[in-house]
Amino acid sequence: MKASGHEPIGAARPLAESVGWLLNEAARELTLRVEEALGDHDLRWRDYGVLVVLEAAGPLSQQEIGRRLAVDRSTMVHIIDELERRGLVARGRDRADRRAYAIELTDPGRTLLSEVLHPLTAQAHDRVIGRLGEEDRAHLIRILAQLAAGG
């Protein structure tokens, strides 16, 4: 370990200088703000994620939505149950595979998304990353995308 050619990695650093820590702090705060905003409409971060995925990709099976959001299919059942109960999504049938649903956005779901939820979450985002200059913001997105791509 000592011969790894790196800076002294065992050195005592304040937590506030660790990338991992900072990354988690930033993510937590942003998630918190977004959930605050969504809370007015009794929605969670996850619910919004489902709606956004459907908006971008079109009808998907529950399992496929779960795969994209890293949520187990048994957990997806409850999430879709609730969104369906509120009329934001509908459980259509996949004609090619009758085991699977084709979960789709309803018109009210699509409208809520574009007229209320997107603006709200964008505002929440801005309250956090608005602290950054335009250039830093673009930089941040590019770097994060690079990290995500490597996963």
Place this chain on the structure above:
Amino acid sequence: MKASGHEPIGAARPLAESVGWLLNEAARELTLRVEEALGDHDLRWRDYGVLVVLEAAGPLSQQEIGRRLAVDRSTMVHIIDELERRGLVARGRDRADRRAYAIELTDPGRTLLSEVLHPLTAQAHDRVIGRLGEEDRAHLIRILAQLAAGG
């Protein structure tokens, strides 16, 4: 809303382009890698956080540690219980306030941190942010610090 002077914030964007999403993805992956590494020593992200805070700040009360890690004091009890049981921290008494403990790193705790845990977590970090060039890495840290400072 329409007259806010912004880009069309209601536009359908793939989730993968949202800062919030990317931030959470990056944080989750990094945390996962770090926990993988710590798991070999039966420690969690939180436990490591406690040790690092103590290493950087010296003896602190349970509540103060919790405040810095955003953990409730009732939850801190269990975390410190376990770390104490394993001899990594000790519950010293705060002479100025006999209600509070002065939680301190033991010598084995300090040694484990510098000889094992710091190197392990640094390696885990590197496996994630090593994908970035030196310049981007510095940039990322600076930007995240800026975000954190604004909180």
Place this chain on the structure above:
DNA sequence: TATTGTTATACTCTATAACTATA
């Protein structure tokens, strides 16, 4: 009165395993 640590408790979130209907 307020605060530290503690305990018991309850709640949220999530995954596991077993089932059904289809494939």
Place this chain on the structure above:
DNA sequence: TATAGTTATAGAGTATAACAATA
């Protein structure tokens, strides 16, 4: 035999509220 959805259940993690000792 394998897979989508479902259900019941169990586990982890956490916070809330009340209590004792001390401030």
